[in-house]
Amino acid sequence: xxxxxWLDALKSAKKTALLHDGKRKVHYLFVDGKEMAExxxxxxxxxxxxxxxxxxxxxxxxxxxxxxxxxxxxxISEPHPIMESSSNPVLMRKDTKTSFQWRVRNLxxxxxxxxxxxxxxxxxxxxxxxxxxxxxxxxxxxxxxxQLPLESSALTFSHANNTLxxxxxxxxxxxxxxxxxxxxxxxxxxxxxxxxxxxTQ
Amino acid sequence: xxxxxxxxxxxxVRDITRIERIGAHSxxxxxxxxxxxxxxxxxxxxxxxxxxxxxxxxxxxxxKDGHIAGRAVLIAGQPGTGKTAIAMGIAQxxxxxxxxxxxxxxxxxxxxxxxxxxxxxAFRKAIGVRIKEETEIIEGEVVEIQIDRPATGxxxxxxxxxxKTTEMETIYDLGSKMIESLSKERVQAGxxxxxxxxxGKITKLGRSFTRARDYDAMGAQTQFVQCPExxxxxxxxxxxxxxxxxxxxxxxxxxGFLALFSGDTGEIKSEVREQINAKVSEWREEGKAEIIxxxxxxxEVHMLDIECFSFLNRALESDLSPVLIMATNRGIxxxxxxxxxxxxxxxxxxxxxxxxxxxxxxxxxxxRQILKIRCEEEDVELSEEAHTVLTRIGLETxxxxxxxxxxxxxxxxxxxxxxEVQVEDIKRVYSLFLDESRSSQYMKEYQDSFLFNxxxxxxxxxx
Numbered sequence: 001x002x003x004x005x006w007l008d009a010l011k012s013a014k015k016t017a018l019l020h021d022g023k024r025k026v027h028y029l030f031v032d033g034k035e036m037a038e039x040x041x042x043x044x045x046x047x048x049x050x051x052x053x054x055x056x057x058x059x060x061x062x063x064x065x066x067x068x069x070x071x072x073x074x075x076i077s078e079p080h081p082i083m084e085s086s087s088n089p090v091l092m093r094k095d096t097k098t099s100f101q102w103r104v105r106n107l108x109x110x111x112x113x114x115x116x117x118x119x120x121x122x123x124x125x126x127x128x129x130x131x132x133x134x135x136x137x138x139x140x141x142x143x144x145x146x147q148l149p150l151e152s153s154a155l156t157f158s159h160a161n162n163t164l165x166x167x168x169x170x171x172x173x174x175x176x177x178x179x180x181x182x183x184x185x186x187x188x189x190x191x192x193x194x195x196x197x198x199x200t201q
Numbered sequence: 202x203x204x205x206x207x208x209x210x211x212x213x214v215r216d217i218t219r220i221e222r223i224g225a226h227s228x229x230x231x232x233x234x235x236x237x238x239x240x241x242x243x244x245x246x247x248x249x250x251x252x253x254x255x256x257x258x259x260x261x262x263x264x265k266d267g268h269i270a271g272r273a274v275l276i277a278g279q280p281g282t283g284k285t286a287i288a289m290g291i292a293q294x295x296x297x298x299x300x301x302x303x304x305x306x307x308x309x310x311x312x313x314x315x316x317x318x319x320x321x322x323a324f325r326k327a328i329g330v331r332i333k334e335e336t337e338i339i340e341g342e343v344v345e346i347q348i349d350r351p352a353t354g355x356x357x358x359x360x361x362x363x364x365k366t367t368e369m370e371t372i373y374d375l376g377s378k379m380i381e382s383l384s385k386e387r388v389q390a391g392x393x394x395x396x397x398x399x400x401g402k403i404t405k406l407g408r409s410f411t412r413a414r415d416y417d418a419m420g421a422q423t424q425f426v427q428c429p430e431x432x433x434x435x436x437x438x439x440x441x442x443x444x445x446x447x448x449x450x451x452x453x454x455x456x457g458f459l460a461l462f463s464g465d466t467g468e469i470k471s472e473v474r475e476q477i478n479a480k481v482s483e484w485r486e487e488g489k490a491e492i493i494x495x496x497x498x499x500x501e502v503h504m505l506d507i508e509c510f511s512f513l514n515r516a517l518e519s520d521l522s523p524v525l526i527m528a529t530n531r532g533i534x535x536x537x538x539x540x541x542x543x544x545x546x547x548x549x550x551x552x553x554x555x556x557x558x559x560x561x562x563x564x565x566x567x568x569r570q571i572l573k574i575r576c577e578e579e580d581v582e583l584s585e586e587a588h589t590v591l592t593r594i595g596l597e598t599x600x601x602x603x604x605x606x607x608x609x610x611x612x613x614x615x616x617x618x619x620x621e622v623q624v625e626d627i628k629r630v631y632s633l634f635l636d637e638s639r640s641s642q643y644m645k646e647y648q649d650s651f652l653f654n655x656x657x658x659x660x661x662x663x664x
C-alpha cells in the first residue's frame with residue numbers, strides 16, 4: 001500500500017535530529033538524494049516547518065522549497081530583480097493536528113468573492129476570486145505521497161481579518177501515519193542544545 | 202509635490218544601450234564566404250587571405266556538422282596576417298550556441314593549477330551540452346508600469362509592475378536592473394510578456410487582444426495574443442547549453458556548509474569528470490541531452506611545452522573532444538621544454554595530426570582596404586592622400602602600427618578642429634610615435650647612453 005511505501009521511505013532515510021529553540025528539528029536524506037527538513041513544536045508536537053531540497057538535473061543544489069510553514073522566515077540571500085510586492089496575497093500552509101490548513105493573507109475582499117474547489121483528476125485545489133484578483137492552484141503533497149484520493153467534502157474555508165483560511169480534514173490514514181512517525185522521532189536520541197555532527201551532510 | 206513635479210520633468214536622456222569598446226578584431230563579423238563557401242574579396246570585415254578563408258570555411262562546415270571530434274587545425278603565418286582574425290571569424294559564424302573557447306598559449310602556466318589541468322578545463326569548456334531544465338517564469342499581460350525616479354536624477358530608481366492573467370493580478374517590485382531592461386524592451390501596458398525569474402530575461406510575446414481596438418500607432422508586425430490563463434507563475438521546460446566544465450564545477454563543489462570556505466574550485470578530480478562523462482552519455486542515450494562539440498582556439502601555440510603537446514595528442518583521441526584550432530607566428534624554432542628544433546615549435550608527431558592553413562602578407566590593395574574598414578570601425582574620417590600615406594606606412598612598417606596611427610591621428614585632427622584626417626596629421630603622429638624598426642634603429646644608435654648597457658652581450662631568453 002502506498003501509505004506503507006512512504007513510511008518505509010521515511011524509515012530508510014538517514015535522519016538527524018536535534019532539539020533547539022523549543023523545537024525538534026529533523027533532517028532526512030532520502031535514498032534518491034532528496035533532502036527534507038522538519039521542525040516540530042516540542043510542547044504541542046505540531047509541525048511548524050517542512051521544507052525540501054533536491055539537486056537539479058545538472059547536479060547543483062537547489063533552494064529550499066517550503067511545503068509547510070511561513071515562507072517569509074527564509075532569509076532572502078540577495079536582492080532579486082523582480083519580486084512580488086509585499087502587499088500581494090501570500091499563501092502559506094500551517095497544519096493543525098486534525099487538518100491541513102492554508103492561510104492566504106492580504107486578501108481584503110468579502111467572503112462571497114472566493115470559491116475553493118477540489119479537482120480530483122488534477123489532484124489539486126483551486127482558489128478563485130470572482131473579481132479576478134487572486135487565483136491559486138495548489139496540491140496536497142501529503143496525499144500525493146500516499147496516493148490517497150482528494151475529496152471535496154473534506155474541504156472548508158472561512159474569511160476573517162483579511163485572511164482566507166482553508167482547511168482540509170486529514171484522512172484517517174494520514175493521522176495514523178503521522179502518529180507513527182512522531183513516535184519514531186521521539187525514539188531518536190535528540191541531542192540537546194548546541195552544535196551536533198550532522199551525519200547526513 | 203514639488204519633488205513630484207521635478208520627477209516628471211526630468212527628460213529621459215540617458216542612453217540605455219551601452220557603448221561597446223572597440224577591440225583589435227571587433228570589425229570582424231564572420232568569414233565573409235558565400236553559400237558555395239567561395240570567399241568574397243571584402244566581406245564581414247575580412248579582406249584578402251582568400252585561400253585561408255576558404256580553408257577555414259571548410260573547417261567551419263566540419264564543426265557545424267559536429268560528427269567529427271578531435272580534429273586539429275593550425276593557422277600559421279607572419280605576424281599581422283590575420284590569423285586571430287580568421288579564428289574570430291569562425292567564432293562569429295558559429296553563433297552563440299556553439300561553444301568557442303579562446304585562450305593564449307601562455308595562459309595555462311599558472312601556479313594554482315597544473316598545465317594539463319588547465320588544458321583539460323579548456324577542452325571541457327569547449328564541449329557544450331544542450332539539456333532541458335525546469336525554470337520558473339512569470340507570464341502575463343502588463344496592466345501598469347510605474348517607475349519613480351528620484352528628484353535629483355541620480356540614485357536608484359524604484360518601480361512597480363502590475364501583471365494579470367484571465368484569473369488573477371499581481372504587483373511586483375522591480376529592481377533597477379529590471380527597470381532598465383523593461384524600458385530597453387519598450388514594454389508598455391497591454392503587452393503580454395514573460396519574465397524568466399532566475400535570469401530576469403524579458404520576452405515580449407505580443408499585444409493583448411483586448412487592446413486591439415486602441416488607436417495606437419502600431420507597426421505592421423505587431424502580433425496580437427490572448428491574455429494568458431491561470432496562475433502568473435508557471436514552471437516551464439527550457440533548453441539551454443552548458444559546457445561540460447560548468448557541469449564539472451557544479452558537481453565538484455564541496456557540499457554543505459563547507460562550500461562556504463571553498464570559493465575557488467581549483468583542480469577537478471578525475472573521478473568527478475568520469476562520473477559526469479558517464480552521466481552525459483546516459484542522458485544522450487535517453488534523448489535528454491545533446492552534445493555540441495565546439496571549438497578550442499589556442500593562440501600563440503608555440504608557448505606550449507612538450508608536455509602539453511603530448512597531453513594534446515592523447516586528448517584529441519577522446520570522442521568527447523572539440524575541434525582544436527591553434528595559431529602561431531613562429532617558423533622553425535625550439536620546442537619549449539626540449540632542445541629540439543621543429544617547424545612552428547610544435548613536435549612532428551603533433552604536426553602530423555594537423556591540418557595547416559597558411560596566411561600570407563597582405564598586398565597593398567588589401568592593406569588599404571583593411572585600413573578603411575578600421576577607420577569606419579574607429580569612426581575616423583580619412584582624406585584620400587592620408588589614406589595613401591597610411592597604406593604606405595602599413596606596407597613599410599607593419600599593419601598593426603598603421604592601425605595604431607588611425608585613432609591617434611584622429612585625435613590630432615580633432616584637436617585642430619578638423620573634420621577629416623589629412624597627411625599632416627599622419628606625419629605628426631608618425632613623428633611622435635616610433636614604429637618597431639625605427640625604435641630598434643634608435644636603440645642601436647644610442648645604446649651606450651642607456652642604463653645597463655654593459656649587459657649588451659647576453660640576449661634575453663624568450664622562447
